[in-house]
Amino acid sequence: MNKYLLKFPIFLFIIVLLVFFYLLIIERNPSEIPSALLNKKIKNFESESLLKGEKFFSSNYIGKEIILVNFFASWCKPCRDEHIFIKKFADKNLKVIGINYKDNPEKAIKWLKKLGNPYSDIAIDNKGKIAINWGVYGIPETFIIDSKGVVKYRHVGPVTKKIYRKMNLLLKEIK
Amino acid sequence: MTSSLGNFSLWLSLLFSISQFFFSRKKNQLNFIAISVNGLLITSLLSFLLLMYAHVISDFSLVNVFQNSHTTKPLIYKISGVWGNHEGSMLLWILVLTMFNYFIYKLYNKENSIFIFKTLETQSFITIGFILFTILTSNPFKKMLSIEENGLGFNPILQDPALAIHPPLLYLGYVGFSAAFSMSVATLSLSKNETIFWYNYMKPFVMAAWTFLSIGIALGSLWAYYELGWGGWWFWDPVENASFMPWLLGTALLHSLIVVEKKKSLQAWVLLLAILAFLLSVVGTFLVRSGILTSVHTFALDPSRGMYILIFTAILGIYSLVLFGSKSKKYFDNNYFSFFSKEGAILINNIFMVIVCATVFLGTIYPLLVESITSNKISVGEPYYNSTVIPIIMPAILIMGIGPILSWGKENKLEIIKKILPTTFVTLLMTILIFSFYELYSVIGVFGIFLAFWIISNNLFILYKKKINHQIGMIVAHLGVGLLILGITGSSIWQIEKITKMKINNEIKINNYNILFNQIKEIKGPNYLALEGNFLVYNNNKNLIATLKPQNRFYPITGNYTSEVSIDTNFLRDLYIVLGKGNKDIGWTVRAYYNPLVIWIWIGSFVIFLGGIISINRNLKNLPK
Numbered sequence: 001m002n003k004y005l006l007k008f009p010i011f012l013f014i015i016v017l018l019v020f021f022y023l024l025i026i027e028r029n030p031s032e033i034p035s036a037l038l039n040k041k042i043k044n045f046e047s048e049s050l051l052k053g054e055k056f057f058s059s060n061y062i063g064k065e066i067i068l069v070n071f072f073a074s075w076c077k078p079c080r081d082e083h084i085f086i087k088k089f090a091d092k093n094l095k096v097i098g099i100n101y102k103d104n105p106e107k108a109i110k111w112l113k114k115l116g117n118p119y120s121d122i123a124i125d126n127k128g129k130i131a132i133n134w135g136v137y138g139i140p141e142t143f144i145i146d147s148k149g150v151v152k153y154r155h156v157g158p159v160t161k162k163i164y165r166k167m168n169l170l171l172k173e174i175k
Numbered sequence: 176m177t178s179s180l181g182n183f184s185l186w187l188s189l190l191f192s193i194s195q196f197f198f199s200r201k202k203n204q205l206n207f208i209a210i211s212v213n214g215l216l217i218t219s220l221l222s223f224l225l226l227m228y229a230h231v232i233s234d235f236s237l238v239n240v241f242q243n244s245h246t247t248k249p250l251i252y253k254i255s256g257v258w259g260n261h262e263g264s265m266l267l268w269i270l271v272l273t274m275f276n277y278f279i280y281k282l283y284n285k286e287n288s289i290f291i292f293k294t295l296e297t298q299s300f301i302t303i304g305f306i307l308f309t310i311l312t313s314n315p316f317k318k319m320l321s322i323e324e325n326g327l328g329f330n331p332i333l334q335d336p337a338l339a340i341h342p343p344l345l346y347l348g349y350v351g352f353s354a355a356f357s358m359s360v361a362t363l364s365l366s367k368n369e370t371i372f373w374y375n376y377m378k379p380f381v382m383a384a385w386t387f388l389s390i391g392i393a394l395g396s397l398w399a400y401y402e403l404g405w406g407g408w409w410f411w412d413p414v415e416n417a418s419f420m421p422w423l424l425g426t427a428l429l430h431s432l433i434v435v436e437k438k439k440s441l442q443a444w445v446l447l448l449a450i451l452a453f454l455l456s457v458v459g460t461f462l463v464r465s466g467i468l469t470s471v472h473t474f475a476l477d478p479s480r481g482m483y484i485l486i487f488t489a490i491l492g493i494y495s496l497v498l499f500g501s502k503s504k505k506y507f508d509n510n511y512f513s514f515f516s517k518e519g520a521i522l523i524n525n526i527f528m529v530i531v532c533a534t535v536f537l538g539t540i541y542p543l544l545v546e547s548i549t550s551n552k553i554s555v556g557e558p559y560y561n562s563t564v565i566p567i568i569m570p571a572i573l574i575m576g577i578g579p580i581l582s583w584g585k586e587n588k589l590e591i592i593k594k595i596l597p598t599t600f601v602t603l604l605m606t607i608l609i610f611s612f613y614e615l616y617s618v619i620g621v622f623g624i625f626l627a628f629w630i631i632s633n634n635l636f637i638l639y640k641k642k643i644n645h646q647i648g649m650i651v652a653h654l655g656v657g658l659l660i661l662g663i664t665g666s667s668i669w670q671i672e673k674i675t676k677m678k679i680n681n682e683i684k685i686n687n688y689n690i691l692f693n694q695i696k697e698i699k700g701p702n703y704l705a706l707e708g709n710f711l712v713y714n715n716n717k718n719l720i721a722t723l724k725p726q727n728r729f730y731p732i733t734g735n736y737t738s739e740v741s742i743d744t745n746f747l748r749d750l751y752i753v754l755g756k757g758n759k760d761i762g763w764t765v766r767a768y769y770n771p772l773v774i775w776i777w778i779g780s781f782v783i784f785l786g787g788i789i790s791i792n793r794n795l796k797n798l799p800k
Contacts, residue, residue, distance in 0.1 A: 006503060009447065010496035013454070016540065017489050022547045023467055024481050 037135055037143075037151045045130055050100050050108060050122035058097075061121065063149030066174055067095045070119070071131060071141045073103040074111035079140045082158035083115050086142075090118035094171070098122035101131055101139050142167075146174050177229045178237060181316035184221040188269065189306045191215040195276075195299040199292045205283070208295065212280040215302065219273045223266045226315050227257045235323045239263060239315040245328040245732050247702045255339035256329050261464060261480075262315035264342060269309065271343075271350040272302050275380070279354055282376055282798070290371045293361035294354075301353050304487045312480045328732035331703065337398040344391030345418060349456040351384025352421060355428065356453035359446045360495050363502040372799050374435045374442075377449065379794040381432060384452075385425040386787025392418050393780030404740045404753040406672060406768040408776065411560045413468050416539045417459030420532050424452040427528040430521045437583055438518055442506035443499075444525075450495045455536075457488045467543065513585050520578040527571035534563045569622055572660065576629040579637055579653060598632040605632070613669050613771065623664030630657030648793055652786025659779030665772025666749075678762040686769040688750060689713045690723075695763070703728045705739070708754045708763065712743060725754040749773045 042062060049056040061067055068089050072079040090096045098119035100108050105124065112119075125131055134143070137156050144153040144167065153170055155163055195211035198204040226239070230253050235241045243260045244253060252259075258267040276298050283291045309315070355377050362373040395418070400408040409415065428448040431441045462468060465481025512519040538555045545553050580594050605628040610616060634654045673685050677692045684690075691711045698705050710723040726739035743750040748771045755764030 006500045009451070010493065010500055013492045013496055016458075017485065017492070019540065019544055019547050020461065020465075020467065020485055023543055024465065024485060026547075 038154060040151060041149050042145060042151055043133065045123075045133065047123040047125065047130065050098075050105055050124050051112075051117075051119075052121065056121060056123040058123070061095060061097050062145060063147065065095060065147050066171065067097055067145050069097045069099060069134075069143040069145060071099045071101050071125075071134075071136055071139045073101045073139055074107045075103065076101075076139050078158035080115065082140055082142075082160070083118075085159040085161075085164045087116055087118040088164065089167075090120075095120050099125050099130055101125050101136075102128050144170060144174070177225055177234055178316045178318045181222055181225045181229075182314070184218045184225065185306065185310055185314070185316065188215055188218040188222065188273075189303065189310065191218060192299050192302040192306055196296060196303060199296040199299060208280065208292070211299075212277055212295070215299075216273045216277045219266070219270045222316075223257075223270045226263055226266055227254060230254065230257050230263075233326065235326055236319050237315070238317045238319050241319055241323055241326045243329050244326040245702070246325055247732065248329055248334070249701060251336070251339060252329060252334045255333075258342045259329060259333050259338075262309070262313045262317075264346075265305065265309040265313050266315055267343060268346055268350065269302065269305050271346045272298075272305060272353060275350055275354045276302060278380075279357070287371055287376070287799075289369060290358075290361050290365065290373060290376070293364050294357045297357035297360045298353065301357070301491070304491075308480075308483050308487065312483055328730070331728065331730040331733060331735050331737050332402055335398055335402055337394045338402070341391055341394040341398060344387045344394060346391075348384050348386075348388025348391050348418075348425075349421065349453075349459070351380055351387065352425065352449075352453040352456050354380040355384065355449040356491075356495065359449035360498060362446060362506075363495075363498045367505065374432055374445065375797065375799050377445075378429075378432050378436070379791055379798070381425065381429050381449070382787060382791045382794055385422070385429050386784060386791060388418065388422050388425060389787065390780060390784040392422060393777065393784075396780075397777055400773070401740050401742060402737075404738045404766070406670070406751060406753075406766065406770070408666070408773070411538070411557050413539050414459070414463050416535050417455075417462050420535055420539075421452050421455045421459065423528050423532040423535070424448055424455060427525040427532075428452055431525050434518045434521050438510065440508055440510040440512070440518065441522070442508070443503045446503060446506060447499055450499060454488065454492050454495070455532075457484070457491065461485055461488055462539075515581065515588055515591060516585060517578060517581040517583050520574050520581055524571050524574050524578065527567055527574075531564055531567050531571075534567065535560065538563070565619065569626065572626045572630065572656075575653065575656070576626070576633045579649065580633065595633070598629070598636050601632040602628040613665075615669055617668050620664060620668035623660060623668070627657050627661035627664060630654070630660065646790065646793060648786045648788075648790030650786070651789060652783050655779045655782030655784075655786055657779070658775045658782060662772050662775030662777075662779055666770045666776065669769075669771040671769040673767045675765055676757065676762040677765045679759075681762070683765070683767060685750070685767050686748075687715045688720075688769070689717075690750075690752070690767060692763075692765065698726075700728070702732065703730045705729070706754070708752075708765075710741070710752055712750060721750065723750065723752045725752045727754050727756075744774050746774060747771065 042058075044057070044059045044062060046058070047056045068086075070086055072083075086096060096118050098121070100122050102125065108122075123130065131139070134141075140158055142155045142159055143151055146152050152174055153167065155167070159167070191211045191214040195208060195215060198207040198211060226237075228234075229237050229240050230244055231250070233240065233244060233246050233253070235244075239260065239262050243256050243263075248256065257263040276295070279291065279294055279298060358373055358377045358380070362371070365371065392415075395415070396408045399405075399410065428445060431445050431448065434441045435445050461481065461484045465484060467481060512522055514523075538559050541555050542553050545551060576598075577591065577595060581591065602625060606621065606625045609624050610621070630653060634650050634657065637650055671685055673683055675683055677683065679692060679694060682689055682691045689712070691713065692708060693711055694709045696707055696709075698707050705726040705728040707724050707726045710725070711719055712721040712723060714720050721743040723741040723743060725741040728737045728739055729735075730737070738753050738755065741752050748769060751768040751770055753766040755766065757763030
């Protein structure tokens with residue numbers, strides 16, 4: 001029996017182990033769905049502004065500078081968990097636009113008063129139409145859009161510490 | 176109270192497993208080993224019962240009970256809820272592990288002491304690994320910081336009798352392979368002049384593992400069939416594959432063990448299979464519990480758990496495979512087999528099983544492989560498996576039909592042809608008969624039905640001839656495989672699916688049946704509210720033959736919606752109805768299936784299980800005294 005043939009199982013086993021190991025340590029979300037919008041220009045849209053009592057024009061923000069777009073709702077528990085990171089982005093002078101998804105406006109305003117408001121402006125999306133156009137899978141969801149209006153990053157689910165760091169690196173790169 | 180007692184007994188188990196490890200490395204410490212083995216069994220049983228007690232009395236001071244239970248849950252699901260979650264299922268895993276550990280210890284006698292001690296050493300190493308894993312990353316006895324009136328409830332789709340016993344049976348299978356693994360390691364570690372009938376000891380464990388794994392997988396599949404409401408019973412889900420792969424290797428292992436026993440050939444091959452079967456079981460555990468992929472089975476995501484199991488798998492795998500690479504030479508032989516002999520048929524079958532296993536393995540990890548290299552997401556699904564697994568498994572089944580008829584050593588070819596002539600005739604006849612009944616042809620279908628009757632008729636023929644030298648358990652199990660193939664083929668090629676919107680008094684036609692949706696009403700269950708549809712099924716002669724009542728349930732505690740399928744079963748076909756979303760004005764989405772011969776899948780699986788049980792019994796009697 002060939003000597004090398006006997007070593008073959010261990011060789012194969014180690015390759016499989018390495019793949020598993022690599023997948024465990026990298027930041028990945030197995031339920032992540034790649035966005036079809038990635039590296040594409042986002043279409044402009046109109047809606048009502050939650051806090052300003054006037055119309056919301058996305059063209060006021062998109063394509064002007066680097067912005068963060070965050071889909072959230074007061075009924076969504078993970079949104080509350082990630083709120084601290086969204087605030088951190090705003091503290092860094094990054095413009096953060098909120099999209100209030102299928103929510104009661106009064107409750108949303110109350111929620112923001114309690115937790116703090118990191119958003120420069122908030123579009124109301126009570127029918128979930130904006131979310132559909134953006135291919136939102138489930139909230140919270142966060143997008144980074146560069147100064148040309150191109151989607152650079154999309155994250156499904158709450159922003160965690162690791163994701164926050166990853167997004168900061170990406171933001172530096174875009175700048 | 177329960178928390179501290181539980182923790183105490185868990186730590187005691189750890190202590191006993193460590194002491195078993197040390198004393199089995201020393202010579203002549205039988206008394207200490209006995210204390211360790213028994214202590215381990217008692218303490219792990221105690222931890223398991225304590226957690227069960229906490230679930231039964233709804234002790235919400237434990238995080239585990241709070242997260243997975245609720246006072247309104249029926250008692251049987253309070254009990255099965257113990258292993259319906261990650262932490263509790265680890266306790267069950269440990270309990271089964273220590274039970275097998277105990278059985279191995281019971282095999283001890285003066286002649287086999289070196290072999291049994293070495294086996295117990297490896298077994299205790301595995302036990303230490305799993306107990307530490309439970310204590311460090313998944314402690315079921317963790318205390319709640321706050322006081323809660325009631326729990327969060329239990330996922331309603333898991334509240335099901337088949338699913339209540341599915342995990343224990345699967346674990347008996349997976350963990351049973353740990354005994355084969357330990358024995359393989361022990362055999363490889365024996366020094367040159369020591370010999371032992373290791374295969375006689377390994378066989379009942381492999382037989383038991385395989386038997387329970389088979390019925391465990393079948394029950395999971397049965398559950399998926401009537402609970403998920405997708406009309407099918409197997410979805411090539413990564414976690415289904417994780418149980419299917421050890422099963423395939425277990426099948427190969429089981430059969431080649433017979434060759435080792437009779438001809439003393441294939442020893443190295445069997446030792447490798449025993450190692451791989453358990454390693455694949457642990458890799459399966461890793462896939463399910465690390466959150467590396469998503470499926471209906473994945474438990475709460477926790478990377479630290481994944482890392483722990485991965486490191487543990489690495490230690491087990493590298494140690495055993497290096498041992499195999501360096502020590503297996505003495506188990507090689509240069510025996511050549513004749514193709515037309517029992518051992519020849521078994522060897523070829525073995526190769527097919529391993530190839531199928533490799534194919535499934537590739538399909539399961541290929542998306543992960545691609546993602547780690549290119550960070551692209553791809554998915555591998557049914558078309559891949561159907562087009563790779565089926566063609567490979569078909570010749571294996573063809574050989575399986577004649578395997579039991581062949582004799583050991585050389586066989587006269589003319590004799591074989593004489594033997595299979597009547598069964599070939601019966602098989603062809605039955606195939607034609609079946610196809611004239613279902614009237615729909617496909618190449619795969621013809622092969623499938625042919626193979627099913629090929630297996631069934633050959634085994635019935637052996638039974639009829641009453642050949643005592645044939646193992647009755649084997650014949651029964653093979654018969655079960657034939658019935659299983661009949662069910663698989665029938666439901667795969669003749670399934671009819673209809674999805675429509677239906678209002679009250681609408682009718683649909685499926686195959687030869689007219690189904691009338693005649694009313695819908697609200698009902699209240701013990702812990703759910705439901706909308707129940709009433710569907711009247713008429714046959715071609717306009718006779719009412721069945722009333723189907725699918726439900727749409729809402730569980731207020733967990734906030735889940737589930738759909739309860741309604742099925743009318745007979746030996747020829749299932750009628751299967753799922754009530755979807757909708758309302759009075761626009762109607763309800765209704766999915767109806769005509770699934771031929773499905774019941775034979777479950778009957779076949781049960782017959783396989785029965786055959787396995789008979790064989791275990793026989794093998795235990797054959798143990799060297």
